[in-house]
Amino acid sequence: MFILGISAYFHDSAACLLKDGQIIAAAQEERFTRLKNEASFPACAIRFCLEFAGITLAEVDHIVFYEKPFLKFERLLETYLSDAPKGLRSFLKAMPLWLNDKLFLKKRMQGELKKIQSSGSGNREILFTEHHHSHAASAFFASPFSEAVILTVDGVGEWATTTVSIGRDKKIDMVQEIKFPHSLGLLYAAFTAYLGFKVNSDEYKVMGLAAYGTPRYCSLIYEHLLAVKADGSFYMNMDYFNYCTGLTMTNKKFDRLFGAAPRKPGEELTAFHKDIAASIQQVTTTVLLQLASHLQQQFGMDNLCMAGGVALNCVANSQLVEKSGFRKIWIQPAAGDAGGAVGAALAIYHEYLGKERAVPVGKDLMQNALLGPSFPEALVEEILVAHHLSFQKTAPEDFHARVAQYIADGKVVGYFNGRMEFGPRALGSRSILADPRNPDMQSILNRKIKFREGFRPFAPAVLEEFAEAYFGLKAESPYMLFVGRTSFDDLPAITHLDGTARVQTVNAAEHQDFYQLIHTFYRLTGCPLLINTSFNVMDEPIVCTPADAIRCFQHTHMDVLAIEGYLVLKADQEQHGAAI
Structure with a gap:
């Protein structure tokens, strides 16, 4: 049985092919098009997966997309309506794109799949999983654990920005979530943009820059931007942010809070910028540790799985290993949206089709992430x-x-x-x-x-x-x-x-x-x-x-x-x- 997982249309498009529940091929579209963080339909990655398996698209049993576009559109509409009349410019820019393109992704993807293989009758049926469920499945089903707490933290999926699930054998149950606009990933992205780096691309630069600074602005972040509860859940003060309905991540009030305008790309990195990076890194690490520690106490489980873009923050991850109380932590190596293709496919195999898991002792299913093309x-x-x-x-x-x-x-x-x-x-x-x-x-x-x-x-x-x-x-x-x-x-x-x-x-x-x-x-x-x-x-x-x-x-x-x-x-x- 072959299952094709697809992630696309936001950033880091990818494809993954399962054969009888095993990951046999996976690749990001950017590697073929040479456009970093490529967002388009992963036609090249799909062709690679099919060629590696020696099959045609007609031989794929199920095709699955990693999120649900209608739920995402619902979030977009509700956000604009709740903030109206603010964001009219952004709304007018976003709506034609959604109405002409993104809202009807199923039809669009069927057209793209026909370009890959035109033979066969009718349109291919496409299944959909929710964004955070795809992340959770990519972490748990690919892990070496038969049961685990699953923590998924990113910018935003459809509505969720942070979710907690419990994985046991072939089943994942979501038990807690934090919804948009309150997002640790978007908070980090806002500081990434403020420091003059690219959102959804350069967050790791902020992590690297943090070591050069002093976290002197943490109290300012807690006092004005982020309220954190004892269990690690959090609430953001949206008065300082513009990403809900605007075309930027932060606003003038944010600039006044820190006493400086955003750094422009290419400008000198000053001590101030380094201190800002150190501060948001420390806050992120602290919140994740507080959240993970509470989860270990709440559920009493030994294993933690993680996915979502924030799970790529290796500085924070190491604090979780040392201090969270979990005995073992496994993180999906493609923790961002590319890994959603893996998770969507695994979710269909184990949950939709009810196929059993075979967990190798001490091994994960990612095969050292060596899943792409090779050349003789x-x-x-x-x-x-x-x-x-x-x-x-x-x-x-x-x-x-x-x-x-x-x-x-x-x-x-x-x-x-x-x-x-x-x-x-x-x-x-x-x-x-x-x-x-x-x-x-x-x-x-x-x-x-x-x-x-x-x-x-x-x-x-x-x-x-x-x-x-x-x-x-x-x-x-x-x-x-x-x-x-x-x-x-x-x-x-x-x-x-x-x-x-x-x-x-x-x-x-x-x-x-x-x-x-x-x-x-x-x-x-x-x-x-x-x-x-x-x-x-x-x-x-x-x-x-x-x-x-x-x-x-x-x-x-x-x-x-x-x-x-x-x-x-x-x-x-x-x-x-x-x-x-």
Whole structure:
């Protein structure tokens, strides 16, 4: 049985294909279109999923969309009516889009599916799940738990912004919710916009910037913007926000509260901006911890699952691990809207169809998020030749040794191997790798490779058995969703200003190739970890194809491209006159 899950039309569109309840393929549309956070119908991602399974769309048993458009439209109408006559401009802008397009998504999607496969009679039936239920299902049904509390926190779905559910076996029951406009995700997004960054895209920049500031504005946030109850539930003062009916996140009253106008993109980041970032990060962490701690006491369960965009806040997540009382926490690696495609499909399989769950002992169903396309060596060689590149083919037993030596010599390596990752993190399949011991490497990577802000930190990928000694981590962190404290002073390139690092633990059985590479570097240097950052430049998606990787390699100061057993050296291209 095949089930196709789809998320689209807001941001981070994606598709996921299940075969008999197992996730066999999943990908974000942005990786194919090369438009970051692509929102359009994921036609390319769907085609990939079908091609991977070797089936046609006609062979898919069920197709499901990750939210319910009519409920979303209901929220939009009720919000405008309750705030009228405010928001008339925004209303006039939004209504034609909804009436002509978004309100009739079923018909629109059926048309898009016909473009993928025109044969077959009639329109395909499309099922719909609610947005937060898709998030909850993506967290629980993909987790290694047979029962858990499920916490979903994001900007907003149809109405819900925060939900609590209980997952047992093949059933999920929502038991609590906070509704729009009161939203921890939108609060964080409002500060993201105030700091001059992109909403639904750059929230992680605020998290990184927070380490450089002092949280001196927390009391101001609690006094004027956010009321938090003992159980972690909250209420926002909407007098300071404009996102309900306006075209901006905050208003002039918000600016007056903090004594400054919003930062414009590209403007200098001052101490004030850093303190603002530190303050909203601390408030978010505190509220999440209060909420999770209460849930553990209320339900007395050992396991917590999380999803929704706020669940990507690894600084807050680590506080939950340490202090919430839950023994184990599992977070969906594609916690944002892309993961909704996974959750929608799993919800149909287990709840709508009533199929049993088979929970592997100690394993989740995400397969290290390596769910995207891969490319055979022969095709890679053809592409390298077509790009007129000088390259070397290495024997499998020599490949990791060569790459590890380049990294130890101070080279920056673009590493492309196996199936592409699903979700926002590069996890050793589409990664840029470097030596964490090099004190200049953070600056080199930010300035010459990623072309991004200098305050941005880099993550370490560490052999799992060394995670506790180096970072104090007692739990696995295969998806870079937790931070640890660095225990060694000779790792400047991966140590953030506050002494933390966003850690990826690498397991020999689950991620064999990447483990072998890091282990080879360890044997060579005595250091059991590498810098691992995504194979892309700022404001571009992670690379998908060999051609994408070559383009990124050519337009940055990357030294080596290691791609499916082939080595491409920047110095060789210059020597032989190849395009660089």
